[in-house]
Amino acid sequence: MITVRMEPGGEVKTFAQLNTVQQLLNRLGLRHTEALVIRGGRLLTQDLKLESDDALTVRVVVSAG
Amino acid sequence: MKCRRCKVPAEVALPSHNTAFCRDCFLVYFSRQVENAVRRHAMFTRKDRVLVALSGGKDSLSLMLQLSDLGFDVTGLHVDLGIPKSSESARAKVEGFCADRGLKLQVKELAAEGLAIPLVKAAVHRPVCSICGKIKRHFFNKVALEGGFTALATGHNLDDEVARLFANTLRWDQGYLGDQGPCLPDESGFARKVKPLYRLSEFETAAFAFLRGIEHHKDACPYSPGASFTGHKRLWNDLEWKSPGSKVSFYEGFLERGRPAFAAQERESGFTLTPCAKCGSPTSQELCGVCRVRLAVEAFGKG
Ligand code: SF4
Ligand SMILES: [Zn+2]
Ligand SMILES: [Zn+2]
Numbered sequence: 046m047i048t049v050r051m052e053p054g055g056e057v058k059t060f061a062q063l064n065t066v067q068q069l070l071n072r073l074g075l076r077h078t079e080a081l082v083i084r085g086g087r088l089l090t091q092d093l094k095l096e097s098d099d100a101l102t103v104r105v106v107v108s109a110g
Numbered sequence: 111m112k113c114r115r116c117k118v119p120a121e122v123a124l125p126s127h128n129t130a131f132c133r134d135c136f137l138v139y140f141s142r143q144v145e146n147a148v149r150r151h152a153m154f155t156r157k158d159r160v161l162v163a164l165s166g167g168k169d170s171l172s173l174m175l176q177l178s179d180l181g182f183d184v185t186g187l188h189v190d191l192g193i194p195k196s197s198e199s200a201r202a203k204v205e206g207f208c209a210d211r212g213l214k215l216q217v218k219e220l221a222a223e224g225l226a227i228p229l230v231k232a233a234v235h236r237p238v239c240s241i242c243g244k245i246k247r248h249f250f251n252k253v254a255l256e257g258g259f260t261a262l263a264t265g266h267n268l269d270d271e272v273a274r275l276f277a278n279t280l281r282w283d284q285g286y287l288g289d290q291g292p293c294l295p296d297e298s299g300f301a302r303k304v305k306p307l308y309r310l311s312e313f314e315t316a317a318f319a320f321l322r323g324i325e326h327h328k329d330a331c332p333y334s335p336g337a338s339f340t341g342h343k344r345l346w347n348d349l350e351w352k353s354p355g356s357k358v359s360f361y362e363g364f365l366e367r368g369r370p371a372f373a374a375q376e377r378e379s380g381f382t383l384t385p386c387a388k389c390g391s392p393t394s395q396e397l398c399g400v401c402r403v404r405l406a407v408e409a410f411g412k413g
Contacts, residue, residue, distance in 0.1 A: 053328040076351060077123060078313045081320055088121040090111040090130060098162060104328075106168075107269075107317035107343055 053103040067091040126354045129241040142291040153304040158260035166200035167321040169265030185214040192226030233410035248399035248400040254301035266305040269312040272357045273342045288372035299392030
């Protein structure tokens with residue numbers, strides 16, 4: 046199970062099957078320039094593979110004016 | 111994905127530049143973007159004292175850290191809006207950030223001025239954000255002028271600037287179109303205003319803040335309407351996605367070919383500013399906007 050903590054807000058989502066960061070972003074309706082995907086202190090580019098027990102943070106960067 | 115410069119695994123992909131960088135190379139790229147913007151627009155030099163408006167968000171704190179790393183003489187200014195919880199948390203982030211890194215900071219408390227935003231919101235029957243923005247700009251300018259700073263720097267990024275230019279363009283707002291840009295000169299009672307992050311996207315400043323370990327304020331203000339700006343940002347992200355580089359070319363094209371025309375027209379038809387009768391801030395009326403808000407708050411207090 047992949048666990049994703051969303052920022053801002055702190056909502057936690059879980060996903061059973063995801064292979065890549067790109068797939069995760071697609072499921073969240075985000076482009077890779079609209080959010081940071083963070084795993085263990087590193088930023089992940091969209092091509093990277095996810096592990097089935099990953100704990101990630103997705104930080105949406107688009108702010109109000 | 112590999113870093114374009116050193117070929118190790120990349121952490122930041124930048125489609126607008128058709129490239130990707132590892133952590134170290136991204137930080138070099140970021141630093142150069144800021145240094146080039148400062149130099150190209152003659153914003154300030156290492157001899158100048160620069161006041162940096164710090165909201166506690168990723169952009170302003172990133173700006174402060176990068177300017178300090180580049181050897182500029184920076185002092186932070188935080189305006190404490192007096193909004194329960196939200197302002198306390200933002201202020202704590204700013205104070206912690208500056209204390210940890212040994213950076214100079216001044217704090218202006220609106221409550222001490224009788225202008226805490228919740229009170230202003232109750233007293234004035236207009237959207238609170240436009241007044242809040244006015245009050246913040248008023249104190250940024252006042253502190254900059256009174257403190258003898260050469261320039262007032264804000265953390266506006268490329269997305270902020272493009273969204274604002276787009277909104278002004280949709281209205282063909284001549285006054286604003288003649289007066290938007292990364293470096294506005296000091297004149298008629300205004301400190302010089304500069305935006306050294308104007309070439310960097312929101313994604314890039316967020317990546318910088320993360321990679322430099324900046325703890326920033328992330329929660330939205332309770333009064334935030336989720337402004338139409340966000341809608342425009344979305345639109346521009348669509349455009350940038352289909353045609354990378356659109357944001358920069360729209361904005362730089364405006365600076366080069368649009369703004370001069372609007373500025374010339376404004377010089378002919380624009381109204382002149384005179385000092386506010388109460389506080390001396392530049393205004394087109396007898397009292398400046400902030401002094402008028404103050405009157406409304408006082409009247410409200412008397413019931
Ligand atoms: S959202 Fe909050 S902080 Fe921002 S302008 Fe509105 S009232 Fe002020
Ligand atoms: Zn590199
Ligand atoms: Zn005044």
